[in-house]
Amino acid sequence: MLFIHDTSCISPQLSFGDVDLQLLQPVVNRRLMAKEPDYKGIPPGILRRMGKAVRMGVGAAVPLLQRAGIPEGIILGTAIGGMEDCIKFLNQIIEYDEGMLTPGNFVQSTTNAVAAQIGLMNKNTGYNITHVHRGLAFEMALLDTFMKAEEQPDALWLTGAVDEISSYNYNIERLGGWYKEEIVSNEDLYNSGTKGTLAGEGAAMFLLSGIKQNAFAKIVAVETIHTDDAGFVAERWNRFLENNPSDLIISGDNGDSRLNQYYAHLIPDPNNGTDLVRFKHLCGEYPTASSFATWLACYILQGQPVPGSLYQFPAKNPGYKSISIINNYKGQQHSFINLSCP
């Protein structure tokens, strides 16, 4: 059991600082770009070297560390890390004919740069690891934290995930057919009936421990599956719900008509009290988007109102105490996460 003591999220919505999810931030050029704050907690000399992924990751972590001090360790998930800086560095190799290269872009481009930078800024020499399992990177970070919390229940862990939209990965993914060709608004994402989705990005951070005291939520279970068999996913999901009864389901439906099959079994039974919400019109699709859903679940479990735009069907049972998230990335990597009040 992992208890959640604090959260922070930088996303395309107003999720950082004064949260306002009622005011939907629109898609621009098929992308949901993060609303980056002023990053007042990051020294300007360090901030100017940071690529976007590092900025967002560190920026989301800073308020938690300011409130809680130095954690026992830092456990992050990211699929692509600082891809924009990586491409800048590779372009320099070509431009300067493999000559003398500047270190900045390379240092910032590695996937572990975010966790490393957080550790350096806080002089944290503890456990520092970055999981890079594409669409399950955040879930792997959570599972790692589960194991660490079993070993040291009293310790506090900074766990989270970050991924950015870079022009390189956006173009490659678009050529691969993963983003919509037509212009689609947030509100119309789920009704488009076409393949592809909206590109997204963001960073979500959590302070976790094995201690219930002062926690506002807990992560009860995390399950991951690699498969393209929708029937198998449905079977495992039903078993997950039997073990973790939930009054709200957060679905990772991203409006891609090819992936509807993985969410078709979610249509709620009108006789039970379970509600269903979707979130990808808020944050877009990215490999660690389930971290945004986890932040959203925390927000809801703290009694905050669920925006009407999230509900797939009219709400029956607000005042949720147990929430399960189902997500998949590119129809191959599936995850289930259950959270509840402590």
Next chain:
Amino acid sequence: MEKEALKLQLKQQIVKFLNLVSTKPEDIKDDEPLFGDGLGLDSIDSLELIVLLQREYGININDPKEGRKILVDINTMVDFIEKNRTK
């Protein structure tokens, strides 16, 4: 190139290479220390400046002791560039 024009060009290149987002080229004084209390650059920036000299002016600095004398302020850098540039 006139010395003053070279100074302005160098300041523009420093702002661009080091991504000094809150500094304008004209804000950098010719005799302001680049490191420490002046512009506040650090050791990673010194590497960036050495690469800048190589790429933009064809100057190689192989001896770190030599670098310390050159990367003091805009005046010392411009003097060195004028004497040693190959492009």
